[in-house]
Amino acid sequence: MNPFDRLFAVSGLSLDRLRSFLEVAEAGNIARAAKADPTRQSQFSRQVKELEGFFVVALTRRVGRRIEITTEGHQLAAVIRRHFSELDDFRESMAGRPVSVRLGAAASILEWTVIPKLAACTGALGGATLELEQSRSAEVVRGVADGRLDFGIVREDAVPKEMKRWKLGTIGYALFAPKAAWKKGSGVDAVIKAHPMADLLPGGQFHEQWSGWLFSQSLRPKVEARVSSFTQLARLVRHAGLAAVLPENAVVEFDASRILSAGLPWNHERPMVLIGNARSLDRAGLPAKSPALLARILTWKSNA
Amino acid sequence: MNPFDRLFAVSGLSLDRLRSFLEVAEAGNIARAAKADPTRQSQFSRQVKELEGFFVVALTRRVGRRIEITTEGHQLAAVIRRHFSELDDFRESMAGRPVSVRLGAAASILEWTVIPKLAACTGALGGATLELEQSRSAEVVRGVADGRLDFGIVREDAVPKEMKRWKLGTIGYALFAPKAAWKKGSGVDAVIKAHPMADLLPGGQFHEQWSGWLFSQSLRPKVEARVSSFTQLARLVRHAGLAAVLPENAVVEFDASRILSAGLPWNHERPMVLIGNARSLDRAGLPAKSPALLARILTWKSNA
DNA sequence: AGATTAAATGACTCCGGAATCATGAATCCA
DNA sequence: TGGATTCATGATTCCGGAGTCATTTAATCT
Numbered sequence: 001m002n003p004f005d006r007l008f009a010v011s012g013l014s015l016d017r018l019r020s021f022l023e024v025a026e027a028g029n030i031a032r033a034a035k036a037d038p039t040r041q042s043q044f045s046r047q048v049k050e051l052e053g054f055f056v057v058a059l060t061r062r063v064g065r066r067i068e069i070t071t072e073g074h075q076l077a078a079v080i081r082r083h084f085s086e087l088d089d090f091r092e093s094m095a096g097r098p099v100s101v102r103l104g105a106a107a108s109i110l111e112w113t114v115i116p117k118l119a120a121c122t123g124a125l126g127g128a129t130l131e132l133e134q135s136r137s138a139e140v141v142r143g144v145a146d147g148r149l150d151f152g153i154v155r156e157d158a159v160p161k162e163m164k165r166w167k168l169g170t171i172g173y174a175l176f177a178p179k180a181a182w183k184k185g186s187g188v189d190a191v192i193k194a195h196p197m198a199d200l201l202p203g204g205q206f207h208e209q210w211s212g213w214l215f216s217q218s219l220r221p222k223v224e225a226r227v228s229s230f231t232q233l234a235r236l237v238r239h240a241g242l243a244a245v246l247p248e249n250a251v252v253e254f255d256a257s258r259i260l261s262a263g264l265p266w267n268h269e270r271p272m273v274l275i276g277n278a279r280s281l282d283r284a285g286l287p288a289k290s291p292a293l294l295a296r297i298l299t300w301k302s303n304a
Numbered sequence: 305m306n307p308f309d310r311l312f313a314v315s316g317l318s319l320d321r322l323r324s325f326l327e328v329a330e331a332g333n334i335a336r337a338a339k340a341d342p343t344r345q346s347q348f349s350r351q352v353k354e355l356e357g358f359f360v361v362a363l364t365r366r367v368g369r370r371i372e373i374t375t376e377g378h379q380l381a382a383v384i385r386r387h388f389s390e391l392d393d394f395r396e397s398m399a400g401r402p403v404s405v406r407l408g409a410a411a412s413i414l415e416w417t418v419i420p421k422l423a424a425c426t427g428a429l430g431g432a433t434l435e436l437e438q439s440r441s442a443e444v445v446r447g448v449a450d451g452r453l454d455f456g457i458v459r460e461d462a463v464p465k466e467m468k469r470w471k472l473g474t475i476g477y478a479l480f481a482p483k484a485a486w487k488k489g490s491g492v493d494a495v496i497k498a499h500p501m502a503d504l505l506p507g508g509q510f511h512e513q514w515s516g517w518l519f520s521q522s523l524r525p526k527v528e529a530r531v532s533s534f535t536q537l538a539r540l541v542r543h544a545g546l547a548a549v550l551p552e553n554a555v556v557e558f559d560a561s562r563i564l565s566a567g568l569p570w571n572h573e574r575p576m577v578l579i580g581n582a583r584s585l586d587r588a589g590l591p592a593k594s595p596a597l598l599a600r601i602l603t604w605k606s607n608a
Numbered sequence: 609a610g611a612t613t614a615a616a617t618g619a620c621t622c623c624g625g626a627a628t629c630a631t632g633a634a635t636c637c638a
Numbered sequence: 639t640g641g642a643t644t645c646a647t648g649a650t651t652c653c654g655g656a657g658t659c660a661t662t663t664a665a666t667c668t
Contacts, residue, residue: 004323004326004388004389004392006392007388007391007392007395008319008323011624011625013319013391014318014319014624014625014626015312015317015318015319016625016626017625019308019312022308029644029645030644030645031643031644031645034644038628038629038630039627039628039629040627041644041645041646042627042628042629042630042645042646042647043626043627043628044645045644045645045646045647046626046646046647047625047626049646049647050625054395055394055395055398056395056398056399057398057399062634062635062645064634064635064636064644065634065635065636065643065644065645066635066643066644066645067644067645072398075394076394079390079391079394082390083387083390084308084311085308086383086386086387087311087317087383088308088310088311090359090379090380090383091311091358091359091360094359094360094361094376095360095361162592278582288466315654315655318654318655318656320655320656321655333614333615334614334615335613335614335615338614342658342659342660343657343658343659344657345614345615345616346615346616346617346657346658346659347656347657347658348615349614349615349616349617350616350617350656351655351656353616353617354655366614366615366664366665368614368664368665368666369613369614369615369664369665369666370613370614370615370665371614371615609668610667610668611666611667611668612665612666612667612668613664613665613666613667614663614664614665614666615662615663615664615665616661616662616663616664617660617661617662617663618659618660618661618662619658619659619660619661620657620658620659620660621656621657621658621659622655622656622657622658623653623654623655623656623657624653624654624655624656625652625653625654625655626651626652626653626654627650627651627652627653628649628650628651628652629648629649629650629651630647630648630649631646631647631648631649632645632646632647632648633644633645633646633647634643634644634645634646635642635643635644635645636641636642636643636644637640637641637642637643638639638640638641638642
């Protein structure tokens with residue numbers, strides 16, 4: 001009769017088990033999800049096993065003395081996550097509370113591109129609460145794909161080609177330095193040679209490129225500080241009077257009469273795009289077409 | 305910690321209750337869902353009430369001595385339906401069983417347009433099982449909107465404008481009659497006057513138009529049978545040698561050397577479209593882009 | 609009014625499955 | 639090799655909520 005009778009014909013399915021499995025899947029293994037609580041440990045182990053029995057498929061795989069989630073497990077986790085989000089959305093929107101929308105991007109994007117337009121964004125989302133989550137492009141793409149994130153802003157080259165995207169503009173890097181450092185007509189090279197700088201700690205994809213370029217130009221800047229993020233770098237430029245290379249969108253951070261910037265010679269601009277989770281897009285409580293609206297708001301002119 | 309903790313912070317949510325509510329919502333009221341079983345009656349009443357407590361919103365409304373489902377209730381039902389489908393799909397596809405895809409349309413479309421191309425359709429759906437469900441356009445649109453159906457084929461004018469659609473072609477009506485009935489050069493009128501006919505029982509939107517036209521032309525066909533569907537009409541044309549008005553796509557039913565057809569003079573062609581449920585479209589086990597593939601296969605030339 | 613139908617509610621029983629604790633088995637690490 | 643980590647499993651308790659039946663409330667029909 002009912003098309004879902006067969007779903008409940010076999011026992012072993014319950015919200016609790018789905019919830020437990022989701023926790024394990026998010027944590028990656030049981031120990032991490034259980035957080036040294038032996039009760040949770042045994043519960044998780046058992047419930048995952050019961051779900052595997054229900055779906056007749058291995059959701060986990062033993063690797064060494066721990067387990068990891070199989071592809072099928074991740075698929076199921078995505079289904080569960082979506083489902084719980086929808087129920088939660090429904091409840092929140094019925095209660096008249098704002099739905100919350102998760103957007104992932106790099107810290108520099110969040111601080112210098114999203115936050116300055118935050119009000120317009122929440123407006124476009126019908127008053128939803130925006131939760132900004134900082135992570136690297138690959139992680140954002142994965143998050144959007146499996147429903148942990150509703151939106152993401154990433155380099156276009158990190159987006160799998162079948163995923164829909166909205167172009168926002170390009171971002172390159174520029175040298176930021178106090179006005180005084182820029183002697184009349186002097187270029188980037190001159191500032192780097194003469195003015196003390198701040199730099200990122202080695203590690204990122206950008207740092208590679210940057211130090212390679214310095215080497216090729218036989219430039220040896222005087223580095224007074226090494227920090228771990230662009231936002232910290234910006235703070236150094238602002239308050240310590242150092243020069244530094246930052247993403248172009250960092251201009252919003254500075255008073256144009258005190259800090260000037262100039263693009264780097266090897267500065268190849270990277271196109272950035274907004275991506276969105278297909279199913280989150282028409283969640284209860286969100287206006288239709290929100291990704292397009294959001295993209296329009298967040299788009300910037302590519303200052304080439 | 306976990307974003308869904310608040311969903312489970314309050315008790316009152318369970319798969320059983322969601323399932324019960326879905327049954328009630330599909331039946332329209334408790335009595336119908338309970339089918340005179342007093343146990344189910346009290347269970348349904350109670351569980352619906354518990355869900356209303358959980359979501360803090362009225363899912364039902366009393367009207368007369370029965371209840372009906374509120375707008376919010378229908379929204380929730382759609383969420384549940386989608387969720388159960390996904391879990392079911394996941395299980396079925398894990399078990400290697402073909403996912404089943406529900407397509408709704410009028411009987412004549414199903415029999416004369418879809419079924420002749422059934423193999424190609426299931427191919428485009430990655431071997432899914434196609435479930436063909438017969439219902440009228442408005443009902444199909446509603447079904448696709450709330451997730452009961454994955455696809456539908458309906459008159460374009462029945463589709464709300466925000467819903468995406470794929471054009472398939474137009475369908476008009478034509479008079480079908482044995483070759484012998486068509487004297488050299490004689491038109492539709494002549495056949496109607498001379499040859500015994502079969503007709504639909506009064507009721508449909510088509511019948512209205514058809515009898516109106518007959519009246520305006522002062523045509524009084526000799527009606528030997530009245531039946532309740534086009535498919536039955538076609539059977540009469542085929543086996544009883546009667547003439548009848550059928551949708552143009554019924555040509556596939558007949559041997560062109562025995563039965564001829566001609567369009568009706570007032571025959572205004574109706575554009576037909578494929579519609580699809582946005583979320584069903586990328587269900588587990590279905591190839592991407594399936595609606596576009598399906599549309600390509602089902603498209604016919606408009607024989608104007 | 610009385611009869612009938614639909615839903616809500618009270619008052620239970622009973623069971624699935626969650627919670628808990630203890631222990632076993634496999635793997636890794638020092 | 640011995641101890642630590644991680645997961646599996648056995649055994650038992652306990653509770654939420656499903657199942658059941660009887661009764662009440664309310665609207666509708668005749």
